Amino acid sequence: MSNPVSRGVVVPALASLALTGCAATQSASPLVSSPLASSRPLVSPILTSPEARDTSTYARPEEARVTHVALDLALNFEAKDVFGTATLDIMADDDADTVVLDSDGLRISAITDEQGNALPYTVGEHDEELGEPITVRMGAARRITVTYRAAPDAAALQWLDPEQTAGGEHPYLFSQGQAILNRTWIPTQDSPGIRQTWEARITAPKPLTVVMSGLSGSEPVEVDGDRRAFTFSMDKPVPPYLIALAAGDIAFRELGPRTGVWTEPVMLDRAAAELADTEAMVAAAEKLYGDYRWGRYDMIVLPPAFPYGGMENPVMTFLTPTFIAGDRSLTGLVAHELAHSWSGNLVTNSNWRDSWLNEGVTSYFEGRITEEIYGEQRARQEEALSFATVENVLAEAGANDPGTALHQPDDVESAGSEIVYDKGAAFLRTVEQIAGRERFDAWLRQWFDNHAFQPATSQMILADMQANLVAGDEELGRRLMLREWIFEPGLPANVKRPDPQAFAGVDGAAARYAATRQPDAAAWQGWNSAERLRFLSKLPDEMSAAQLAALDSAFGLSGSGNNEVLFAWLRTALSNRYEPAVPVAEAFLARVGRMKFVAPLFGVLMGEGEWGQPIARRIYAATYPSYHAVTRGAVDRAMKAGD
Structure with missing residues (x-):
């Protein structure tokens, strides 16, 4: 267990759950208004200390919070529209009679309790960044159903015409919720610190197939003659930005006992060949930091309009096709998204000021998977490339720029993703070098185990390192410079620098080229x-x-x-x-x-x-x-x- 002081104040109504580390079971009656029913095996604690506060949500989770979302939605590709219901389970103080949800352009037609009685609600003033709050006067109700329609221009959703796909015959839809875009198509409390279980029934026109970031239910069922219904569930509490869907002309290829890839049929052979190492990556990750806890690890290679390299949606990682090089040279992306199954999905930043807890830890973990699968040389080279990006940012922003700290105060703009990802990874590589790999790995594994399915903050990981890594060794604590790494700008003096020999031959060739301007084609052909x-x-x-x-x-x-x-x-x-x-x-x-x-x-x-x-x-x-x-x-x- 981590130091309880680092957890902040626990909401009274949730105290018994929080102290059990998510092992408690929520008591809930069967779903009535939802077309699906599932148990509620986990309810995550929330953090209410000042450093855990999330300024990107209108929700007041210390009073009333969403613990489960049940979606029943229809996809309309002609109108580029999503509509239906979201049934929300609410946990609240006994005297709480309102719950505040996040929305951005949602068109609400009704909000009702379990008996179908209308509940009064108000939609607040719209903010360009945050959308608008929906305040529901729920009274004694603890399950409410929102009937709504997402706007055609919902920022989380991208509707593609057939000509924008590889196959060219059918339309396509995918969602991208991080950081706070899911409020454009799901009425819930859209904060990484308010973890929720969920389930969904999604209907789409034939012959399109729907996949989501949850385990698939039974085979699709025909409805209304020309549509099919697909069901999904996620029985582990996740931050709501990880609820994702995709729908299109897609097919599946098994890669291993618990891994596989979805993509358009014309892309399937190339995608499967590029992802052939995935099962081995899962095994390597488990060897390092414990069991993979999400059941399957499938991926979907999306059309090239996808805005990110990858998105670590549980059970169904979303990937850009731009990583397909034909030689698996860019599969560090897959290692990164897989590592998120521990850092980011299992333990999640409570708010986006601490996003290094997701991305920096994951970037370190990615390097360890790469080392296990592809060898130390490739890992050292990718480490050197990563470190160079940090140096470039510091050269541009200045080593004293507050935006180069890992933890970002409210009034500071980050100097760039290189700080969140690459400085975060450099921090953990430094800690590993000073503490020793065996000691460091034992600490990181217990961090994942003891905070599984929970939110976290920079203050929490600092306290955990001091309690479970430093563990009273004052000399080690001084050498690690933990507080300086997390809360101060720039690079501390103890930073582990990359192996200068990682690119010795290439750097020599670059110097020769700078002097002669004569390219060496033979050398280029031999490089990775x-x-x-x-x-x-x-x-x-x-x-x-x-x-x-x-x-x-x-x-x-x-x-x-x-x-x-x-x-x-x-x-x-x-x-x-x-x-x-x-x-x-x-x-x-x-x-x-x-x-x-x-x-x-x-x-x-x-x-x-x-x-x-x-x-x-x-x-x-x-x-x-x-x-x-x-x-x-x-x-x-x-x-x-x-x-």
């Missing part, structure tokens, strides 16, 4: 993906058109099937106003919606003034409809910054 990315990151800032043409010809950069390599090349080429790269970039931006690639390329073009800005505006006008709202938002910011 990480080595190629390292070389491209070391290219001179200023290069002539002739030099870029020679580099492209020698290495085949514009035709690379590795999207990370192609992206790195395009950044260099466009920043040097290399005209032949423009049609390549235009084609790339038209087929890829991954924010990591799209927003920076538009940013580069906008930074090139009279040359690049017209190109950026022309391309964005054509590609805008194909991007998810998350990607559009990032591109909009890049375009404004370049004006």
